[in-house]
Amino acid sequence: MRRITLIATAIFAIFTAATGLAADSKQDKDLFTVREAVWRSWFAGDIQTLEKLVPKDTIAINSGEEKWQNQAEIFQESTQFHASGGKLIRLEFPHTDIQRFGNVAILYSKFVYEIESNGRRSVSSGRAMEVFVLTNDQWTNPGWHTDRED
Template sequence: MRTRRNIWITAGLLTMTLLTAAGQTGDDELLAVRESVWRAWLVNDTKALARLVPAETVVLSTGEEQWKHQAEVFRESADFRASGGKLIRLEFPRTEVQHFGDVAIVWSKYILETETKGKRSLSSGRVTEIFVKRNGQWTNPGWHTDSEK
């Protein structure tokens, strides 16, 4: 009887471990895509941006009255790179993910350090990002950033 109970306990723990690992693998893929979007923007990787940031993208950013769309995202990436901007540090110290079928909402705190013309700039804040899985690939059609006080 004791052996049967131990088998059931072991089977239950194994099932929970596998389910957790399966969910984690999905989030790992999603978070890798999220980081790819940020890094593609910072180096003006237009091929990656075109694949990951669709035409219907909407972006809201701290202190900016106007909402941005794909064209502005691409232009600002090109402007950042043309001005000599480069990434020093990108961190997401806290992240939570919610899945709704082929849609995921990623809630994060971020730290971003860049350098332009020898001058470093550090920004941090919160970001809410929307991801949609299309044809097996996560895309990032919208996000909203705010800065920390």
Template sequence: MKRKWNSVTIIAALLGATLSTAKVSAQQQKDAQLLRVREAVWRSWFADDTKTLEKLVPPGTIVISAGDKEWKNQAEVFRAAAEFHAKGGKLIRLEFPRTEVQHFGDVAIIYSKYLVETEQEGKRSAISGRATEVFVLRNGQWTNPGWHTDAEK
């Protein structure tokens, strides 16, 4: 009888481990998709890819950026991207050396350190800082309705 219970215990433990691994794998896939969308938002801004920005940065967006006195809305985010691109601005490098994600149902918060190198009028400049970004899953698509960035000094 004891041997039978040991077998049941082992089977239950293996099943639990398998289910736990499946949950972790599903979460890793969800995070990978989320992080691809986050990167698309950043790259689309620097490229002034309005079509992608409209898909990923919804109306009602609120943005707090390092050094800006006023908060931005969706239209101002799009306008800033257009101005950067119109002045010949180019993204040279985009890195997120540290990223952590928290999930709350259909809402995810991404905390990151970032490094951005750009070129404008033949001059390169780099900034680094921290970002807190809010993402919401709507109709199967992650959107980015808000973020806050700061710059390291």
């Protein structure tokens, strides 16, 4: 009887661990997809997508900027970048760690992007700490802090 209990416990533990890994993998994939969509939408001036992913109460702290930004200012800069002919050439996140607290996830990442503006290309790299909140099965990005290394 004791052996059956041990075997049943071991099977339950294996099943639970496997299920947990699958859930984390899907959550990770969803987080990475939304994070990438926020960045790419910003560079593309895609305000319609940004409205779904960056809520009204967003606070952004960006490297080299004294004033913190709200949603309207984030959208305005995105629109201006795109309207000036700026284009995203490359976007990479070579390293990311995730902390989870219920429906909140914090991504700590290194980033590299290359843009073209006024016929010139430039590469920027740095670190980002981004907050994501899961509401009604949709991740949103209500806050971040970036710094640049270049």
